[in-house]
Amino acid sequence: MPKIRLVHLAHARSGDKGDTANVGVIAYRPQDFELLREQLTPAAVKAHFGEMIEGEVERFELTNLHALNFLLHGALDGGGTMSLMNDAQGKVFSTAMLRMEVEVSQETADAVTGKGRVPAGWSAEAYGSSPTAGGSGGDGG
């Protein structure tokens, strides 16, 4: 089975509550949600982040949204104004999560190639300038 990075299967957003970072992971394709649920276990996520987090990982399911929410405890060096981290509020823990590798079928790997990344030929000059600019590298979830 091929292994691909989660970034091709899901988008994510993170935030903070005290010393805990949350990471919400949303499957691009509803049919991939079950696969995420099987492989993104609290233990696997804890192992992925390794020494980035001191505490435990909790997981919650939001099936209607094809999403999982993870709480990473002890991730923010005390959190809030105490933290010395560049990412003191855990804003980009979401993208650290998307580095994780998951096993998928060859069919899925082929279908999601390049998804979640800037399309080839894209230019920042076009970013945000008109409704049609920039092309589309995904199907909008």
Add this chain to the structure above:
Amino acid sequence: MAERDLIRIASGQGFWGDDLDAPVRQVEGGPIDYLMLDYLAEVTMSIMQKQRARDPEAGYARDFIALMERIFPACVEGGVRVVTNAGGVNPQGCAAALVEAGRRAGVQGKARIGRVEGDDILDRLGDLIDEGHELRNMETDEPLSVILDQVQSANVYIGAAPIVEALEKGADVIVTGRSTDTALTYAPMMHEFGWANDELDRIAAGVVAGHINECGAQSTGGNCLINWWSMPNMAEVGFPIVEARRDGTFTVTKHPGTGGRVDRGTVAEQILYEMGDPTTYITPDVVADFTSIELREEGPDRVSVQGIRGRPRTDFLKVSIAYAGGWKATGTLTYSWPDAAAKAQAAARILRERLDRLGLEFDAVRTELVGWDSTHGPLVGEPPADLPEVQLRVGVRGQDRAAVERFTREIAPLVLTGPPSVTGFAGGRPRVQQIMAYWPALLRREAVEPHLRVRVEEI
């Protein structure tokens, strides 16, 4: 007032420092009934408390006053009512300044200002502890008495009731202190639709609407990861507008012709922002179940939200307490190719040795390489030798201000006394910052609710 079956609640600010023109675009860009402006975050209250300590007239979001001076006439003319927590730790001062702004804007006799007070319990902490309210830290379980003399601000998250009361008394602009961010959106729904306190599913739906509104453009394409490269016209991003219906369903949209995007993906990302246990989203008025949310794309930039369930509120309100928790400083230097990361790591080692030799003690010293590992940490492995450049970022934290101060004087010398190819010190010596540590606690609601006061006055 004729009963309405649909009201439009527009979000105009997601935090203190957000896009200053967004509320203007919301008021001028199409029909809305309410404008909600969220100015507060955990750390904001302590900053405002410090400002009020220096100046008794201060302690609220002054941006809000300048904003209202701009939009007051349009709001009065268009019947747009404004609900905001801009009052911070001084809703009274904020309301007084707002009256002056209203006069300058020419709306005398045409608008009423409501203010909500009583969420600020800083002066009551001693009495509350004496009465047996221990205000234990929700994370460590320690009682507040341990750090009572370090407390800088203490505010209770309050719900919709006082805002609804102000609306019922005819207030056109309502200024609160630490209202929950979500209440700014669902209080207007409770007022307009006459929802009773036990209509839990509807109020919970209002909470979800509030969560989608409370961070401004974060639900309409801003900071959205999904297809971010194709977000249209972000220079004029539209902020979210909730079209709320009497039955508790609602639609998230934005004004036509504005930038950004509203679809399942952008809304779902915001729903997950700062989420804890999604089955149990606790507010002062209801416990909302975010796993019950159903999203449907109705059309371009329109997502309808339904199916939301709620459970009864708890007996407690959350208290946000900030206390002086020591000092910190962070310094940076930039190293260039070749071997940029090796140079930065060597500089960090020398710096640590010098701090040790000076006998300085810190609770924590942290080294990060911006451009390599400052966001993904050890997940990225060892830096390549050909990295074009890297910024060394070293921070210290401790209880001894003098030690932190001394640290700030040890960064610049590295430019001439450490590894080569270093630059980027034009910003000068790092600034020592006081740490405002956060102490979340619970308080029984009967210790707070009798103290809440709603006042409405005409400009």
